[in-house]
Amino acid sequence: MATAESTTEPESEAESAVETARRQLERAAAHLDVDEGTIERLRHPDSVYEVSIPLKRDDGTVEILTGYRAHHDDVRGPYKGGLRYHPAVSREECVALSMWMTWKCAVMDIPFGGAKGGVVINPKELSRDEEERLTRRLAQELRPVIGPMKDIPAPDMGTNPAMMAWFMDAYSMQEGETQPGIVTGKPPAVGGSYGREGAPGRSVGIIAEKAIDYYGWDIEETTVAVQGFGSVGANAARYLDRHGASVVAVSDVDGAIYDPDGFDTNDVQDHDDVPGMVSGYDAPEHFSNAELLELDVDVLIPGAIGNVLTGENAGNVQADMIVEGANGPTTSQADTIFERRDIPVIPDFLANAGGVTVSYFEWLQNTNRRAWSLERVHEELEKEMLQAWNAVRKEHEARDVTWRDAAYIVALQRIAESHDARGLWP
Numbered sequence: 001m002a003t004a005e006s007t008t009e010p011e012s013e014a015e016s017a018v019e020t021a022r023r024q025l026e027r028a029a030a031h032l033d034v035d036e037g038t039i040e041r042l043r044h045p046d047s048v049y050e051v052s053i054p055l056k057r058d059d060g061t062v063e064i065l066t067g068y069r070a071h072h073d074d075v076r077g078p079y080k081g082g083l084r085y086h087p088a089v090s091r092e093e094c095v096a097l098s099m100w101m102t103w104k105c106a107v108m109d110i111p112f113g114g115a116k117g118g119v120v121i122n123p124k125e126l127s128r129d130e131e132e133r134l135t136r137r138l139a140q141e142l143r144p145v146i147g148p149m150k151d152i153p154a155p156d157m158g159t160n161p162a163m164m165a166w167f168m169d170a171y172s173m174q175e176g177e178t179q180p181g182i183v184t185g186k187p188p189a190v191g192g193s194y195g196r197e198g199a200p201g202r203s204v205g206i207i208a209e210k211a212i213d214y215y216g217w218d219i220e221e222t223t224v225a226v227q228g229f230g231s232v233g234a235n236a237a238r239y240l241d242r243h244g245a246s247v248v249a250v251s252d253v254d255g256a257i258y259d260p261d262g263f264d265t266n267d268v269q270d271h272d273d274v275p276g277m278v279s280g281y282d283a284p285e286h287f288s289n290a291e292l293l294e295l296d297v298d299v300l301i302p303g304a305i306g307n308v309l310t311g312e313n314a315g316n317v318q319a320d321m322i323v324e325g326a327n328g329p330t331t332s333q334a335d336t337i338f339e340r341r342d343i344p345v346i347p348d349f350l351a352n353a354g355g356v357t358v359s360y361f362e363w364l365q366n367t368n369r370r371a372w373s374l375e376r377v378h379e380e381l382e383k384e385m386l387q388a389w390n391a392v393r394k395e396h397e398a399r400d401v402t403w404r405d406a407a408y409i410v411a412l413q414r415i416a417e418s419h420d421a422r423g424l425w426p
């Protein structure tokens with residue numbers, strides 16, 4: 001196990017997601033001979049669209065909500081990225097998340113750029129009808145900036161396949177024809193891909209398994225703690241449980257549960273079954289999310305929100321490896337501490353990229369009007385993840401850099417090459 005540092009980073013300051021994203025980019029760019037102008041351009045989004053969304057509540061009152069869609073870069077293909085419903089959604093956060101989407105699509109070598117959007121709302125306060133009205137209105141408001149060849153949204157935290165179906169329906173009604181390729185993560189009945197819902201967590205599991213293997217550990221002897229038990233966390237935990245690891249801790253927004261013998265992860269209800277059920281599970285021990293992050297386990301998977309591993313707690317983390325399931329869970333201050341402590345951090349935009357990869361499969365299926373079987377999706381996902389892992393591993397070994405820097409190097413080289421080829425700089 002990693003030994004906790006006696007001191008935490010002295011001058012640790014709160015770091016916003018966009019600061020983290022920019023520091024990561026600058027650090028990785030220093031390893032490459034990429035035109036300064038290209039890097040400067042990539043520090044900023046192409047555009048950010050802000051909308052006011054009138055939501056009629058069930059009691060008849062109207063509330064005006066704020067929504068965003070950030071477009072970071074589309075040099076490699078249409079903008080792609082999820083829609084988040086969460087009270088902490090902000091313009092800046094959407095920009096950072098859209099930057100990570102650009103790297104994610106590039107590291108996977110799929111022909112999309114980076115986008116992300118969201119609405120400032122707590123989805124747990126919405127009835128089903130309110131969710132539907134909000135999502136339909138959002139599709140209408142975003143119409144000028146989205147399209148199946150322009151920007152293709154998908155689910156993220158707080159959104160789900162049912163919402164993607166309403167989004168597709170609302171957009172299609174505006175267009176006057178069914179356009180399944182406008183959004184991914186739909187239910188299979190309306191053109192969604194089998195396996196999309198579980199894909200981000202599945203890829204976290206696949207990459208964690210590769211990393212466990214890389215360090216010569218035995219998965220049967222590996223203990224895992226997972227923060228968040230939604231689309232990413234629950235599917236990652238269940239994958240690793242199926243493959244022999246012992247998942248000793250999981251959490252939801254209200255707290256964590258712990259069993260030193262490992263949970264039967266199928267017995268714990270996830271966020272999609274019923275939000276907030278994890279902390280109510282009958283487990284040997286209950287504690288806070290902050291304590292989960294400092295547990296003595298082999299693999300820690302932060303799989304809920306961003307900015308949870310910071311300069312404040314990175315010195316206390318006892319896990320031997322971190323595999324990022326959430327987007328942006330580690331600040332650059334924490335990264336520096338983990339590097340100094342020799343704790344490998346497998347980055348988000350590689351580990352959780354299964355989501356956008358199966359979204360790409362879904363978009364292809366929509367374009368070709370031909371559905372793939374679940375087996376084919378799993379096979380192709382495994383193949384794509386392996387290719388990306390090998391490309392990143394090669395840079396990690398050849399340049400003796402962190403896993404995050406290695407993943408950035410793979411992504412940036414591809415993006416820079418596309419910028420050069422298109423000659424986008426007048």
Ligand SMILES: NC(=O)C1=CN([C@@H]2O[C@H](COP(=O)(O)OP(=O)(O)OC[C@H]3O[C@@H](n4cnc5c(N)ncnc54)[C@H](OP(=O)(O)O)[C@@H]3O)[C@@H](O)[C@H]2O)C=CC1
Binds near residue numbers: 232233276356
């Ligand atoms: N969905 C996707 O396709 C992808 C998502 N991601 C990223 O993964 C992360 C999780 O997304 P996703 O799994 O979709 O989200 P979900 O909404 O499906 O689940 C979120 C989970 O995190 C828990 N949670 C919420 N807030 C906190 C908190 N403050 N502390 C601890 N746990 C919390 C929720 O608990 P409760 O059940 O109590 O609400 C729930 O278990 C996000 O960073 C997202 O951007 C990355 C790639 C793809």
Ligand SMILES: O=C(O)CCC(=O)C(=O)O
Binds near residue numbers: 356
């Ligand atoms: O499936 C997609 O298009 C993107 C999902 C997403 O938002 C993410 O990977 O962070």
